[in-house]
Amino acid sequence: MINILTQHNSIANHFLAELRDVHIQQDRLRFRKNLERIGEIMAYEISKTFQYKLHEVETPLGVANTQQLVEHPVLATIIRAGLPFHQGFLNVFDKSDSGFIAAYRHTKKSGEFEVHKKYVNTPNLDDKLVIMVDPMLATGRSIVLCCKELLAEYNIRELHIAAVIASEEGIQHVRAFVPEAHIWIGDVDNELTSKSYIVPGLGDAGDLAYGNKEE
Numbered sequence: 001m002i003n004i005l006t007q008h009n010s011i012a013n014h015f016l017a018e019l020r021d022v023h024i025q026q027d028r029l030r031f032r033k034n035l036e037r038i039g040e041i042m043a044y045e046i047s048k049t050f051q052y053k054l055h056e057v058e059t060p061l062g063v064a065n066t067q068q069l070v071e072h073p074v075l076a077t078i079i080r081a082g083l084p085f086h087q088g089f090l091n092v093f094d095k096s097d098s099g100f101i102a103a104y105r106h107t108k109k110s111g112e113f114e115v116h117k118k119y120v121n122t123p124n125l126d127d128k129l130v131i132m133v134d135p136m137l138a139t140g141r142s143i144v145l146c147c148k149e150l151l152a153e154y155n156i157r158e159l160h161i162a163a164v165i166a167s168e169e170g171i172q173h174v175r176a177f178v179p180e181a182h183i184w185i186g187d188v189d190n191e192l193t194s195k196s197y198i199v200p201g202l203g204d205a206g207d208l209a210y211g212n213k214e215e
Helices: 011-020 028-047 083-092 141-153 168-177 205-210
Strands: 002-004 052-059 062-069 074-079 098-107 113-121 129-133 158-167 182-189
Touching (some): 011 028, 028 083, 028 182, 098 141, 113 141, 141 168
Parallel strands (some): 129 158
Antiparallel strands (some): 052 062
């Protein structure tokens, strides 16, 4: 299942336009906040697919019948670029546990690259509902590597993958190697550069959020 936010007009389209804008994105605080806002909107959309139970709530004037979430998902992200997007999800699912994965791309002289994982810190994910969030889904190799490792180690009951911008190639890679995942995307672009940047995309989300890293 693939869900794309921008297929329907909403305020998410406005926030995404600001993320892409080469002038507005120079304001790092605003860039991080817009990632967070899209995370909140996407968390709300994903929450519609979850299970709820009837719950009575005492008000100052009586008792109200309400629907409450049966289970809060575990929210996992790939640091550092994923942190503001993850915060948006955490603002909505405020009782959720979190997991953090450090992965990086090593570029060879030929221009090809390998994805390496350095660090994983998650709660027990057996029989859990998990949302893996990462702002950019370019080739899809990083998120597939992380998801496949978690799926190999834990019996995850339901997996969702969320990204702000994805390439067509990245989506197809995820569908091929993590077919059980539900995919949620802000917008989809068609092109990847030779260095695997999405075009038109928005640039390097991690650098725009936190500053240029040493190569």
